Amino acid sequence: MIDNKEILEKIRDAQNDTRYILDDSTPKKGLIKTLTIWFLSYLIFSIILYFISNYAMTSLNENLFSLVRVMTVILFLLTIVIYVISVYKIKMTFKEKDFLTFFTCFIAIMAFIRMIFPISYWLKADFLLSIFDSFPIESLVVILALFVLFNYFRTKTILLIILLNIVGEIAVVYFISSFLNSNIPTEMMIKLYDMSMILKNNGGFVMISFAFLLILLNLKKV
Amino acid sequence: MTENKTLSNLSSVFDSATRIQIMASLTVSPLTYAQLKKICQVTDGKLFRHIDKLIEEGFIEFEKERNDDIKYKRHTIYQLTETGRDTFQQFMKLLMESMI
Numbered sequence: 001m002i003d004n005k006e007i008l009e010k011i012r013d014a015q016n017d018t019r020y021i022l023d024d025s026t027p028k029k030g031l032i033k034t035l036t037i038w039f040l041s042y043l044i045f046s047i048i049l050y051f052i053s054n055y056a057m058t059s060l061n062e063n064l065f066s067l068v069r070v071m072t073v074i075l076f077l078l079t080i081v082i083y084v085i086s087v088y089k090i091k092m093t094f095k096e097k098d099f100l101t102f103f104t105c106f107i108a109i110m111a112f113i114r115m116i117f118p119i120s121y122w123l124k125a126d127f128l129l130s131i132f133d134s135f136p137i138e139s140l141v142v143i144l145a146l147f148v149l150f151n152y153f154r155t156k157t158i159l160l161i162i163l164l165n166i167v168g169e170i171a172v173v174y175f176i177s178s179f180l181n182s183n184i185p186t187e188m189m190i191k192l193y194d195m196s197m198i199l200k201n202n203g204g205f206v207m208i209s210f211a212f213l214l215i216l217l218n219l220k221k222v
Numbered sequence: 223m224t225e226n227k228t229l230s231n232l233s234s235v236f237d238s239a240t241r242i243q244i245m246a247s248l249t250v251s252p253l254t255y256a257q258l259k260k261i262c263q264v265t266d267g268k269l270f271r272h273i274d275k276l277i278e279e280g281f282i283e284f285e286k287e288r289n290d291d292i293k294y295k296r297h298t299i300y301q302l303t304e305t306g307r308d309t310f311q312q313f314m315k316l317l318m319e320s321m322i
Contacts, residue, residue, distance in 0.1 A: 004320050010239055011314070014246040017261045022251055 023095065026153060030092020032217050034100055037090075038083040038107060039210045045075040046114075046203045069118035076111040083107045099152055106145040110206050113138045117201075139169040139205040146209060161212050165205060172196040232313055235279050240264055240272045245302065245310045248282060252301035273300065281306030 049072055056064035087100045143165050150158040179185050179193035198204065235241050240262050247253060247261045259269055276282040284300045302310065 004317055007239070007242060008317055008321065010243055011246040011317075014243040014261055015250050018247040018250040018253065018257075021253075021257050021260055 027093040027096050028153070028217065030090050030096045031100060031152075032214065033090050034083065034086040034092070034096075035210065035217075036214055037086045038079060039207075039214060041079050041082045042110075042203065042210075043207055045079060046207065049075065050202050069121060072118045073115050076114045080104075080108050080111050103145070103148065106141065106148065109141050110138065110145070110203075113141065114203055136169050136172050136200050136205065138200070138203065139165055139172070142205045142209045143169075146213070149213065157216050158213065161209055161216075164212070165209055168199075168205065168208075172200055176200075232316065233279065233281075233309060235276060235281060235309075236313055238272060238275075240268065241276060244272060244276060244300075245281065245306065245313075248300060248302045249307070249310060252299045254297050254299055256297075258300060276306070281309060 049068065052064070052071065053068045056068050084104065087097065087104070092100075143162055146158055146162045146165065150162070175189070175192040175196040179189050182189060185193070235245070243262045244258060247258065253261075255269075255273075258273070259266070262269060262272075264272075273282070277284070280303055282300050283303050284298045287297060287299050
């Protein structure tokens with residue numbers, strides 16, 4: 001016969017174990033939903049801006065350039081707003097909500113990087129542009145964001161995406177610098193330089209990394 | 223001994239430490255079979271028997287839910303019924319009173 005004190009201890013232990021087990025699990029339903037909504041908004045806005053800026057380049061219309069600048073700032077501010085609304089509107093556990101609230105800083109930095117170009121034009125802050133031009137800073141932020149996500153999910157698959165980012169970053173820096181340092185660039189060098197610039201200037205690192213991540217999460221591999 | 227008798231009279235469910243553990247953990251949150259097994263640390267056979275007894279008494283119920291981790295698989299979620307929750311609260315009250 002178990003005495004009452006022992007029963008009470010067993011009850012408390014069972015309740016504490018339950019809390020621990022629940023906290024130990026990694027809820028992801030709400031997290032995936034929120035990241036997918038943010039990612040889709042980021043992807044759609046990037047595609048829209050890519051086509052408008054290409055059109056502006058060919059038509060060389062100053063009004064269109066101004067429109068692209070204003071739209072860039074508005075649309076990327078909107079990605080942050082969409083993310084924050086999703087965090088508060090989508091049903092999720094406290095653990096997911098806490099994580100996504102903290103993750104807002106990465107979302108804001110990724111949006112800000114896309115806004116550097118128009119902001120530097122208005123503020124005449126050339127130093128901002130020189131940072132943006134000299135280094136794929138976006139990739140660095142994506143790597144940090146992926147490390148934070150790895151810390152949450154604790155799955156090696158995310159490390160693979162981080163590795164891909166590092167390789168991509170090295171390749172982009174190499175292609176750009178070899179093109180700029182070459183007196184007579186070959187056709188291949190020009191193509192690789194163009195590709196690197198498209199990737200760097202249009203949020204390529206963010207889109208590719210998060211596309212991979214969300215596909216893996218939806219396939220239940222993470 | 224009088225308190226013990228009163229506690230036992232509440233329901234034969236509380237005669238088993240494992241059933242008390244199951245009920246206590248379900249007061250925190252609905253749980254899957256695997257989570258209950260982890261908490262109670264008993265064999266599958268024993269756990270099934272205790273779960274069956276609790277379902278039979280109307281203290282817990284279950285529902286099948288889609289498993290987010292394994293595609294095309296469903297897992298069973300156990301939770302306390304209103305009767306189960308009320309009886310467990312009464313049990314806790316009696317237990318606390320007996321400790322004074």
